[in-house]
Amino acid sequence: MVLSPVLGKLVSKRVVLASASPRRQEILTNVGLRFEVVPSWFKETLEKSSFAAPFEYAVETARQKALEVANRMHVKHMRTPDVVIGADTIVSVDEQILEKPVDKQDAYRMLSRLNGKEHSVFTGVAIIHCHSKDSKLEMEITDFYEETKVKFSELSEELLWEYIHSGEPMDKAGGYGIQALGGMLVEYVHGDFLNVVGFPLNHFCKKLAELYYPPSKHNVQHKKYDSIPSVDTFENLSDGESESSNFTEHKGASKLDSSGKHSSGGVYTSENSSGVRTGFTVPLENQNGVSQRPPEVPSKILELMDGFRASKALLVASKLKIFDHLKHKGPLKAVDIANEIGTSVCGTERLLDACAALGLLEKTPQGYGNTDSVNTFLTSDGEYSLHGYIIHSNDHLWPLFTNLESAIKEGSRQNHRAFGKKAEDLFKDYYHSQEGKQCFMAAMHSIARLTARDVATAFDLSRFKSACDLGGCTGALARELVQIYPNLKVTVFDLPEVIANISYFQPSGQHTAPVTFVSGDFFKDKLPEADLYILSRILHDWPDEKIHVLLSKISALCRPGCAILLAEMVLDDEKKNRSTALLQSLNMLVQTEGKERSGSEYQALLEQHGFTNVKIRITGNLLDVILCVKT
């Protein structure tokens, strides 16, 4: 994820959002931040006239909200959080500060003031880093604000009252919610939209970047409410990490005692002349006597270098069903999990700690527990479980990938090296045992479940009466299609050994229109007739020659107006951008004669068989979708 180097810094920390605002919770949850919500009890009653500018009021209120929560959590429960985030949003118009209206009349007064005019929305944000030392709370506080200008249209009295009666204004600064009905009142927005909604996410990420990757000294801004430091892209930041890069001290953060007062002296780590935090400085000179510093740590390279370790930790934890145990019995201590699954305590503890540090598990004094996304995607019984694909990756793809070097040298698949036998046909290899068959089907099923909605809705398919999903395996996509298009009759066509095993994957107790299953080999046997032929993750298994055989068979059955829907990872034409798809192409190299292709390559293949009007949708999910029509 693009922002992960910055937000990743918070993954292992206990983060608390000191706000009851559902909008702030949503904005931060949407970017994957995990935090507890502890609404602040601070009353927003600071004397407005004592602040020189409206933003100072918002910043101070945000600070007080966050300080109240940090102190309360430390004193009351002795559960000191690592980071507390507070925020306060106000509207400023004609030198007046507007907060949330107290009643409908108040909302009317506010909205009348804003009517037909431009106003400013300020959100003040405070980020407090807490440390408990000798049971005393030490805090380092960073604050900032963001301003967005919003202009209201000229609105009639009637419209204002209609809006007020909707109830929406009551818990919103300035008496409107730009993200909902209030959006209709707004003529323009200059600046960060989310700032108006209640949380300036962009500035927050930049502030984190500034805190965790301090700029070199000549860039440091000293003014209290100075401009945002320039950070080009978050992903390019070197995180210079190792464990020592946890927040220590930075320009712009002031050290506070538990009363919120600034204290002198402190825990500053030293900064060398280039602003790099070090414990001590080693002078380095090259042969010419010019002093040199080693280059910044290449975090992206290090991450890739070690990526296989993280993958394997995830695969092994899944294989050992650790996530399943934690879902049903967690939180559990390492020793209890080790006893449950029959593993060593020392090894299990290391694996659990690694999974926690990777953000998969939560580690608390009660033990280890799953995060929400692990419950959804990594346990074997989750509706959108990837467990099947993970086991396939561990047992099948991993051994193949260990032979990638040979695959590159030889340009061919490596089943013989990985599994000690000559590869026949891709599917014969998988289906040689009942276990292999079910493992492969579970893998395909889990990807199909996760992608089916996006594939089915990438284009409007409502004009088609019948569809045939060639190689449709367990019917996961077919079922999604009949749900979305109730008039569509869908047939799944797959090998007899697949059809014989579909009962394991049928949903229980769901009353959806039935899907028909027909067994056969799409290269050899007669295909069912249909208006729409679906090939989801099929063409990438095969070389061009085989694809031509299949497409010509389909083309022969298609009348004009019939269509083909492909679901594949589509490469960009220059083959340089989509790393997931490019890595998938290596995955096809180690095990098949197929490959991933670009949109133009698919278009060329399809057009040779009379399928034109090729449209491509990049879904943002694992599979992209191509629709083309027989002319």
Ligand SMILES: O=c1[nH]cc([C@@H]2O[C@H](COP(=O)(O)OP(=O)(O)OP(=O)(O)O)[C@@H](O)[C@H]2O)c(=O)[nH]1
């Ligand atoms: O367009 C929109 N403008 C503002 C909002 C919401 O308004 C409130 C602002 O109030 P405040 O900053 O005091 O925050 P509270 O909701 O009281 O929560 P705290 O516990 O943090 O004090 C805020 O919720 C904005 O989201 C909006 O929704 N749309």
